[in-house]
Amino acid sequence: xxxxxxxxxxxxxxxxxxxxxxxxxxxxxxxxxxxxxxxxxxxxxxxxxxxxxxxxxxxxxxxxxxxxxxxxxxxxxxxxxxxxxxxxxxxxxxxxxxxxxxxxxxxxxxxxxxxxxxxxxxxxxxxxxxxxxxxxxxxxxxxxxxxxxxxxxxxxxxxxxxxxxxxxxxxxxxxxxxxxxxxxxxxxxxxxxxxxxxxxxxxxxxxxxxxxxxxxxxxxxxxxxxxxxxxxxxxxxxxxxxxxxxxxxxxxxxxxxxxxxxxxxxxxxxxxxxxxxxxxxxxxxxxxxxxxxxxxxxxxxxxxxxxxxxxxxxxxxxxxxxxxxxxxxxxxxxxxxxxxxxxxxxxxxxxxxxxxxxxxxxxxxxxxxxxxxxxxxxxxxxxxxxxxxxxxxxxxxxxxxxxxxxxxxxxxxxxxxxxxxxxxxx
Numbered sequence: 140x141x142x143x144x145x146x147x148x149x150x151x152x153x154x155x156x157x158x159x160x161x162x163x164x165x166x167x168x169x170x171x172x173x174x175x176x177x178x179x180x181x182x183x184x185x186x187x188x189x190x191x192x193x194x195x196x197x198x199x200x201x202x203x204x205x206x207x208x209x210x211x212x213x214x215x216x217x218x219x220x221x222x223x224x225x226x227x228x229x230x231x232x233x234x235x236x237x238x239x240x241x242x243x244x245x246x247x248x249x250x251x252x253x254x255x256x257x258x259x260x261x262x263x264x265x266x267x268x269x270x271x272x273x274x275x276x277x278x279x280x281x282x283x284x285x286x287x288x289x290x291x292x293x294x295x296x297x298x299x300x301x302x303x304x305x306x307x308x309x310x311x312x313x314x315x316x317x318x319x320x321x322x323x324x325x326x327x328x329x330x331x332x333x334x335x336x337x338x339x340x341x342x343x344x345x346x347x348x349x350x351x352x353x354x355x356x357x358x359x360x361x362x363x364x365x366x367x368x369x370x371x372x373x374x375x376x377x378x379x380x381x382x383x384x385x386x387x388x389x390x391x392x393x394x395x396x397x398x399x400x401x402x403x404x405x406x407x408x409x410x411x412x413x414x415x416x417x418x419x420x421x422x423x424x425x426x427x428x429x430x431x432x433x434x435x436x437x438x439x440x441x442x443x444x445x446x447x448x449x450x451x452x453x454x455x456x457x458x459x460x461x462x463x464x465x466x467x468x469x470x471x472x473x474x475x476x477x478x479x480x481x482x483x484x485x486x487x488x489x490x491x492x493x494x495x496x497x498x499x500x501x502x503x504x505x506x507x508x509x510x511x512x513x514x515x516x517x518x519x520x521x522x523x524x525x526x527x528x529x530x531x532x533x534x535x536x537x538x539x540x541x542x543x544x545x546x547x548x549x550x551x552x553x554x555x556x557x558x559x560x561x562x563x564x565x
């Protein structure tokens with residue numbers, strides 16, 4: 140499914156971003172395409188200490204908070220934005236105040252669909268998912284699933300490949316006879332393996348790499364590695380590593396770009412480079428993709444909040460983050476590494492900012508568990524990737540997406556942010 144949203148006209152007052160998301164949702168709701176929506180969107184701003192929901196452009200210019208919240212009538216499923224060091228309690232309140240506006244948008248879309256008599260095309264699937272799902276479970280006993288439990292990413296990958304190969308070999312004759320696609324079988328195997336790992340984690344009360352649920356992987360930092368840069372830092376957390384470089388320039392180096400909202404002065408430039416070798420892959424080096432743009436934007440949102448004012452430090456700052464190894468939360472590694480590199484460059488930052496990615500597991504019997512500092516594989520089989528960056532005072536930037544095909548309730552956010560607060564304090 141491809142959605143193309145084009146802004147044909149903009150009055151410079153009503154922001155197009157929330158409208159684009161609602162328009163995309165409505166188009167899917169009215170189409171014959173199966174859709175687990177509708178969804179709604181609400182932007183939140185703070186002006187003179189008061190919260191404003193769905194602000195105009197002129198109001199957003201006065202705000203020290205910009206958070207976009209999306210969700211359905213069940214809960215929240217996307218958060219993106221930056222803030223001037225707000226508390227965890229404030230974030231919870233504005234998220235679920237925004238959710239009230241979202242529920243109205245969802246109801247409005249349902250009313251339109253009902254009045255127009257919109258019907259969905261029936262899903263006709265001749266593939267017998269239940270039979271093959273049962274067969275995967277038969278070749279995946281608990282002791283084999285537990286072989287995946289290792290703090291070494293390479294060991295986990297090797298065991299995963301071996302187990303899938305054994306499944307395909309066991310039923311090779313039937314696969315050949317029926318002509319069933321190995322793509323379907325690989326998808327089923329992957330789904331069952333993730334569910335089995337989750338159940339074993341709840342049973343063993345420890346994570347796949349052996350950590351307790353609230354433990355951060357080992358961290359190390361070095362600064363000043365690159366002799367000709369103004370500042371540099373190498374940040375390592377587990378098997379995630381970011382090399383961050385800082386270059387300072389004069390006002391003539393400032394990047395000036397123009398978008399729908401006007402001219403943007405670029406006294407801070409953040410370039411996030413996710414190299415294919417960091418995950419052992421080969422791919423062409425083309426323009427920045429979704430990951431590079433999203434993670435770079437998140438890092439810039441957090442870093443911008445701790446920079447000195449132009450009057451006190453009239454330099455253009457370029458931050459380049461090269462991801463050398465990736466096993467979860469490279470955007471947060473970029474934020475941590477940038478803080479160290481900025482100090483190494485002598486930039487008088489107002490505070491130190493760091494970031495952590497929180498995950499969520501759900502068991503078959505309805506239990507939930509928040510995970511602190513998720514590894515790549517926990518992002519794969521978990522229900523949530525909730526990145527939170529901030530100082531010891533409060534939150535500077537957030538970004539969340541979920542794998543669960545619904546919306547997350549308030550208590551999940553409270554548990555996650557309580558764990559974030561504890562992580563920052565310790």
